[in-house]
Amino acid sequence: MNRYFDFNATTPLLPQARDAWLRANEKHWHNPSSLYRDAGIASQMLEAARERLGDLLGVDAGRIVFTSGATEANNMLFSAFAGQPTAISTIEHPSVREAARHWTKMREFDARGDIPDAALVSVMAANNESGELLPWRELAERCREKGIPFHTDATQWIGKLAADFGACDYITGSAHKFGGPKGAGFLVLRDENEQMRLIRGGPQENGRRAGTENFPAVEAMVTALETITPQLASCDDSGRNALESALRAVFPGLRVISAEVPRLWNTSLFVMPRHENLKWLTRLSRRGFSISTGSACSSGKEGSSVVVTALGATPEELRRVVRVSGGWETTKEEWLELASAFAEAGAELDAEANARANQNPMA
DSSP states (O other), X not given: OOEEOBTTTOOOOOHHHHHHHHHHHHXXXXXXXXXXXXXXXXXXXXXXXXXXXXXXXXXXXXXXXXXXXXXXXXXXXXXXXXXSEEEEETTOOHHHHHHHXXXXXXXEEOTTSOXXXXXXXXXXXXXXXXXXXXXXXXXHHHHHHHTOOEEEEOTTTBTTBOOOOTTOSEEEEEGXXXXXXXXXXXXXXXXXXXXXXXXXXXXXXXXXXXXXXOHHHHHHHHHHHHHHGGGGGGOOSHHHHHHHHHHHHHSTTOEETTXXXXXXXXXXXXXXXXXXXXXXXXXXXXXXXXOBSSOTTTTTSHHHHHHHHHTTOOTTGGGGEEEEEOOTTOOHHHHXXXXXXXXXXXXXXXXXXXHHHHHOTTO
16 A cells, blocks of 8 residues: 655656657657757647646746746746845745745745735745645735736646636746646746746747757646646545544644645645654655655755744644645545554554653653
8 A cells, every 4th residue: 555645745647647748759759949840840739738738827828938847937037036125925935935035135924914015026826835825816916006026836726726827927837746747847927028037048938948848748747737627626625624633533732734724625734742753754654655744845954944933833843743735536535544544653653652761761
């Protein structure tokens, strides 16, 4: 048995996306920027994929720049505001926080409070740690009224909830979060005529992103989102809620972070009442379950602790924080199997702790 509960870190490649990637590599592997017929077909198919993605996101295709992922896209965006004041929420992913810190005069603010004056405001659509849904639509409107460009990192939202981002000036996303391949993502610009560039070289992507276009990865990315989107209406939080109820019954004192606000249906971030999170991760892994202590992009680094602290965990609680994130086909029974595995692991850890205490009663 192998139960995967770390979908917020990455997702398995969907069969449809894999097939699309293989077909593209087999039939349309040519350089889309070359001038011969087969290259022209690859270029046409790349632009068709751009149109399809635009339809899925609710934006004009001409605004889309294909990148290697959300990290590159976020750096590309903030580099265009180099030296200017920007405002990001206190719970942004490291790919936003570190890009903003490096390129701009960054400040942080509470996304549910007042919007500060800035050249750019950036607030994620859904938090990767707790699953908290941010009021990005409202913020986009308020920023528009103030004449401030608004960006949302939609990496965790896309593929889990309906994606209609027409109200946003800038949007970033990453394919491997919704069943696509790693190494593919996008930046949606404010205007199809807007020019910005991080990677310099050739004239690809209308002069915005140099390097031979990776059409097979793009095709797989768009196919993945096309495959997942019709399934989203049937996704709900019943499995996640069942897990949390079962854990509370077994572990009095367990605290779910952001439980009082709307969250992604697949995500639970909680503080165990005892034992360090790495011990929980190890015991669950032995039982065939993959869980997380937080963002894979900041595990063991400052980034994850900064975000989780901003979400309400104390410094002492950080050592006991566990994140669980399921997928589109994760069943309620599998969520409850995970709860049972936690109960077994808890009994094991308690026994080990008691044995150590008995061996060293003065400790």
